[in-house]
Amino acid sequence: MYSQEYMKHFQNPQNIGDLDDADAVEEVQFQGQGCFDRIRIFAKLDGNKLKKITYRTRGCSGTIASCSAMSTMAAGMELDQAAQISGDDIAGTLGGVPERKMHSVNLAAEALRKVSETLLKRNG
Amino acid sequence: MNDKPIYFDNNDTTPMLEPVFEAMKPYFIEKFGNPASLHEYGAEAEDAVNAARASLAEHIGATPEEIIFTGGATEANNLAILGAARGASEKKRHIITTKIEHNAVLNPVKRLEKEGFSVTYLNVDKEGFIDPDELKRAIRPETLLFSVIHGNHEIGTIQDLQSLGDICRENGVLMHTDAAQSFSKVPIKVQTTPVDLISVNAHKLHGPKGIGFLYIRKGTRIVKIMEGAPQEQNLRPGTENVPAIIGFAEAARIAFDGMVDDTAYMASLRDRLIDQLIQIPHTHLNGPRGSNRLPTNADITFKYIEGEAILMHLSIRGVYVSSGSACSSKSLTPSSVLTAIGLKHEDAHGSIRFSFSKLNTPKEVDVAVEKVKEVVALLRSMTAFIPELHSEVEGKGQTFYKKKKEER
Numbered sequence: 269m270y271s272q273e274y275m276k277h278f279q280n281p282q283n284i285g286d287l288d289d290a291d292a293v294e295e296v297q298f299q300g301q302g303c304f305d306r307i308r309i310f311a312k313l314d315g316n317k318l319k320k321i322t323y324r325t326r327g328c329s330g331t332i333a334s335c336s337a338m339s340t341m342a343a344g345m346e347l348d349q350a351a352q353i354s355g356d357d358i359a360g361t362l363g364g365v366p367e368r369k370m371h372s373v374n375l376a377a378e379a380l381r382k383v384s385e386t387l388l389k390r391n392g
Numbered sequence: 393m394n395d396k397p398i399y400f401d402n403n404d405t406t407p408m409l410e411p412v413f414e415a416m417k418p419y420f421i422e423k424f425g426n427p428a429s430l431h432e433y434g435a436e437a438e439d440a441v442n443a444a445r446a447s448l449a450e451h452i453g454a455t456p457e458e459i460i461f462t463g464g465a466t467e468a469n470n471l472a473i474l475g476a477a478r479g480a481s482e483k484k485r486h487i488i489t490t491k492i493e494h495n496a497v498l499n500p501v502k503r504l505e506k507e508g509f510s511v512t513y514l515n516v517d518k519e520g521f522i523d524p525d526e527l528k529r530a531i532r533p534e535t536l537l538f539s540v541i542h543g544n545h546e547i548g549t550i551q552d553l554q555s556l557g558d559i560c561r562e563n564g565v566l567m568h569t570d571a572a573q574s575f576s577k578v579p580i581k582v583q584t585t586p587v588d589l590i591s592v593n594a595h596k597l598h599g600p601k602g603i604g605f606l607y608i609r610k611g612t613r614i615v616k617i618m619e620g621a622p623q624e625q626n627l628r629p630g631t632e633n634v635p636a637i638i639g640f641a642e643a644a645r646i647a648f649d650g651m652v653d654d655t656a657y658m659a660s661l662r663d664r665l666i667d668q669l670i671q672i673p674h675t676h677l678n679g680p681r682g683s684n685r686l687p688t689n690a691d692i693t694f695k696y697i698e699g700e701a702i703l704m705h706l707s708i709r710g711v712y713v714s715s716g717s718a719c720s721s722k723s724l725t726p727s728s729v730l731t732a733i734g735l736k737h738e739d740a741h742g743s744i745r746f747s748f749s750k751l752n753t754p755k756e757v758d759v760a761v762e763k764v765k766e767v768v769a770l771l772r773s774m775t776a777f778i779p780e781l782h783s784e785v786e787g788k789g790q791t792f793y794k795k796k797k798e799e800r
Binding site for chain 1: 696697698700701704705708737738741774775776777
């Protein structure tokens with residue numbers, strides 16, 4: 269049903285947890301009907317690059333796997349690059365996701381965009 | 393992981409029993425005849441189908457003529473509801489059902505609603521029971537039919553068909569029940585229970601998939617909903633699925649022979665699981681406890697985490713269950729049964745159904761409980777949105793939750 273990569277990230281999510289010295293913390297919640305997936309994202313900067321992304325989530329397997337994939341993709345990226353990562357990009361890293369899990373990859377992308385934009389705005 | 397998965401999804405489907413399979417086998421190759429054929433092969437198949445029909449009828453105290461074989465309980469529900477509506481007079485254009493029905497009832501009813509029938513959806517209380525007084529109030533002179541699920545497929549609530557049926561009878565309203573989950577678990581005798589139409593299938597009782605029946609009380613007007621040859625008293629066209637019918641009868645024979653002991657055993661497994669799982673903090677049972685609950689069913693909400701993630705982690709650990717969460721469906725809407733008993737959508741998403749058969753064991757229950765505890769703790773450690781653990785404070789111009797104390 270799901271790719272090996274998806275199951276790997278779901279079973280062993282990378283970078284999960286708080287980041288005590290985070291430069292920014294943001295939250296996103298799924299805005300459609302019914303779903304209650306929610307992500308809090310923590311970002312640590314190194315100059316204009318993201319040094320580390322961590323997160324906490326209440327979510328389904330798709331959201332957990334997507335956050336994990338997103339956190340590994342974003343590390344070392346320029347902020348403006350990170351803000352451009354899309355749900356499709358995350359789905360690609362996960363080896364593809366079924367249509368019903370697109371809300372998860374999109375939510376993880378939204379979390380990364382939100383925290384990146386906050387930092388971009390702050391850094392002027 | 394155990395060598396063999398722990399299968400706690402028996403309200404979804406059950407494994408077929410070996411004797412059932414053995415009973416079916418001859419009807420695939422040696423005794424392959426069509427019951428409608430006039431030669432010996434046909435007569436042989438017809439005799440077998442009639443014997444199966446008589447045997448199945450006896451379990452509910454019906455006559456063989458009152459049993460119409462269908463392709464399962466969904467088709468039986470469609471035949472009951474659409475067939476009753478199509479056969480009714482123009483004055484009878486109101487149907488009553490409930491908010492906790494299976495889609496196999498809700499969707500045929502919704503189709504009739506689109507065609508101009510008016511429909512009343514009865515509320516249920518927090519354990520899933522219908523208030524007979526609400527049924528009484530809903531009945532109008534134009535009410536044709538009341539359709540209610542006997543044993544609920546998600547929360548296990550068993551409705552009192554006697555009192556509901558008495559109300560229908562006093563008011564000249566037909567009563568249909570979807571007994572897919574309760575057949576062979578909760579006795580129904582049509583001589584005493586005032587119900588006119590009963591839908592049943594085989595695969596919930598260790599029989600084959602794709603076979604069921606509709607009991608139609610003699611004198612009840614039902615019109616066929618599919619065109620074809622005049623099989624099944626001209627109510628369900630198509631050549632009878634002979635092997636499946638034989639398997640259905642054998643599965644039911646075994647189930648009814650062991651009904652008293654098996655239902656007590658399954659209820660003990662159910663209660664063993666519930667008693668242990670509700671000890672987990674922020675966890676509650678959905679539906680009633682005791683004899684008004686299907687012996688096969690336990691449905692539990694684990695707050696603050698997502699049922700689909702619980703299900704997936706349990707599956708990885710060899711425990712197979714189902715979830716009221718909609719995160720595995722396209723609609724993302726949670727179970728309407730759980731919201732009908734008052735669960736917040738968010739909590740409905742954290743619900744897991746564990747369902748048992750007589751093939752399960754107490755040891756499986758204990759192993760599954762440990763796995764559930766492990767998975768719930770794991771998923772709760774990933775979230776930061778548990779009000780009891782995380783307090784909301786202001787920080788850096790935005791509202792966020794800060795860790796209040798060590799998580800479990």
